[in-house]
Amino acid sequence: MTDPAPASVSSPPPRRHRWGRAAMVLWFGALLAVPPLLLAAGLRPVSIEQRLPAEAPGWSIGRLLDTDWYQEIAAWFTDRLPLRDRAIEAHALADLTLFAESPSPRVLVGSDGWLFLRDDFATPCYPARDIRAAVRELSVLDRALRLAGKRLLFIVAPDKSGVYPGLLGGLAARAGCALANRGEFRSLLSGAGLPGYLDAWAVLAAQAAGPRPVYHRLDTHWNDWGAGAVAGAAVERLAPGLWDPGYLVLAGVESRVGALARLMGLSLREDAESWQGRRHEEPSLRSEPVSRGIELVTSTMEGSPTIGLSGLLIHDSMGNALAPHLRPYFARLTTVRSVAMGGSFGTDQPWFPEVLRQAGVLMVVKVER
Numbered sequence: 001m002t003d004p005a006p007a008s009v010s011s012p013p014p015r016r017h018r019w020g021r022a023a024m025v026l027w028f029g030a031l032l033a034v035p036p037l038l039l040a041a042g043l044r045p046v047s048i049e050q051r052l053p054a055e056a057p058g059w060s061i062g063r064l065l066d067t068d069w070y071q072e073i074a075a076w077f078t079d080r081l082p083l084r085d086r087a088i089e090a091h092a093l094a095d096l097t098l099f100a101e102s103p104s105p106r107v108l109v110g111s112d113g114w115l116f117l118r119d120d121f122a123t124p125c126y127p128a129r130d131i132r133a134a135v136r137e138l139s140v141l142d143r144a145l146r147l148a149g150k151r152l153l154f155i156v157a158p159d160k161s162g163v164y165p166g167l168l169g170g171l172a173a174r175a176g177c178a179l180a181n182r183g184e185f186r187s188l189l190s191g192a193g194l195p196g197y198l199d200a201w202a203v204l205a206a207q208a209a210g211p212r213p214v215y216h217r218l219d220t221h222w223n224d225w226g227a228g229a230v231a232g233a234a235v236e237r238l239a240p241g242l243w244d245p246g247y248l249v250l251a252g253v254e255s256r257v258g259a260l261a262r263l264m265g266l267s268l269r270e271d272a273e274s275w276q277g278r279r280h281e282e283p284s285l286r287s288e289p290v291s292r293g294i295e296l297v298t299s300t301m302e303g304s305p306t307i308g309l310s311g312l313l314i315h316d317s318m319g320n321a322l323a324p325h326l327r328p329y330f331a332r333l334t335t336v337r338s339v340a341m342g343g344s345f346g347t348d349q350p351w352f353p354e355v356l357r358q359a360g361v362l363m364v365v366k367v368e369r
Contacts, residue, residue: 104264111169115260117220119369120161125177128184135188142196151309151361152196153234156185157222157318159368160215163204182368203233217270218258221318224248224275231325238361239307242329244279251276280304283327290351298334299327306331309360319365326363334359 057063057072102109108116142152161168161175162182168175182201189197204222207214207229214226222230228248235243251274261268283299290296311333313323323335334355356362 102264103266107260107263108171108174109169110164110167110171112167114164114167114217115219115258115264116161116168116171117159117260117369120159120178120220121171121174123178123181123369126181126184131181131184132188135185135192138189138197139192139194142194145196145362150359151238152194153198153237153361153363154194154196155198155200155230155234155363155365157230157316157365157367158182158201158204160220160222162201162368163208163215178369198230198233198237200230200233203229212273216256216258216272218261218268219256220260222321223272224321225273227321228275228277228325231322231329234326234363235307235329238309239329242305242307247277247279247325247328248275249278250274277325277328279328281328283333285327291349294349295337296334296351296355297323297337298332299330300332301328301330304328307361310334310358311361311363312336312355312359313363313365315363315365316367318367322365332358 054072057069063069102115106118108118108121110116138154142154145152159178161171161178165172165175186199186201190199204214204226207226212225213223214229215222225248232243232245232247253271254274255269256272257267257269281301281304283301286298288296288298306328307330309330311326311330313319313326313333313335315322315335315337319335319337323333323337327333336355
């Protein structure tokens with residue numbers, strides 16, 4: 001009979017393994033401790049994303065069992081992590097430079113470093129009857145305003161992809177529906193004989209063929225030169241001969257971070273010419289908040305020759321660069337703009353009827369998409 005084999009005794013791990021485990025624990029603890037310490041020291045991340053940070057979640061006993069509450073806490077804490085902006089930018093830059101890919105699903109990369117908004121290419125192919133219905137509604141609005149002794153000036157701000165199709169690169173294959181919609185819409189608008197329609201596509205295409213760009217390379221908006229060209233066409237439509245060809249003066253070149261770059265989490269900069277208007281006087285401005293996120297800005301001119309009508313300009317973000325070039329040509333111009341994320345405007349606003357009553361011309365600027 002043989003004796004049972006002695007039980008094996010495990011030997012303690014080598015000292016270097018114990019030190020390695022301790023170092024990992026210390027490193028993990030530091031990762032957890034450093035952000036709160038930096039927050040306590042007053043260090044806050046710089047917001048580089050085109051969105052509002054997550055709000056602090058509300059507290060109640062019942063939310064302790066709500067898993068969504070903990071996700072809200074995580075989102076709030078993550079948005080306020082010190083150096084978060086640097087980490088986002090490093091990750092985004094790696095995607096863009098190493099893989100030639102946009103780090104944001106909302107931004108697409110064209111050729112020669114030009115960026116485009118994905119929404120330009122996400123438009124469905126609209127049935128022709130829907131486009132005809134939209135043009136009919138514009139015709140009704142134009143007639144209604146003329147019966148009331150007023151004028152309409154309707155401006156579609158073209159998508160950047162429609163003005164610079166040669167810079168789309170491989171993105172051109174995605175532009176089929178946008179191209180078809182644009183062609184049908186322009187054809188119907190031109191054929192409708194609307195006195196109040198301004199063909200901004202033609203204005204900007206003529207300028208884009210010249211030496212200066214009319215849109216920002218890293219932004220979805222037109223630049224000062226493009227906005228000035230559209231403003232000149234608008235003034236000439238309302239008061240032929242009033243626009244001064246020497247009105248725009250080159251004020252310098254500024255380095256700016258593009259909005260599309262920010263959407264990617266990057267602070268990429270481009271040099272953009274700053275063009276400013278020069279007349280005999282500067283318009284006087286008065287701002288008035290009228291509802292949540294909506295502000296009325298009224299400008300007046302005293303001595304310079306102006307359009308013989310008071311104006312009301314309703315615009316989206318494309319009008320931000322346009323309005324400063326229109327104000328010096330109106331004795332009185334009121335612009336309606338959103339000054340905060342979430343600000344919305346509708347003609348049912350209680351202040352709108354009186355503002356419209358005072359205007360002799362209604363100008364509407366709406367981006368193509």
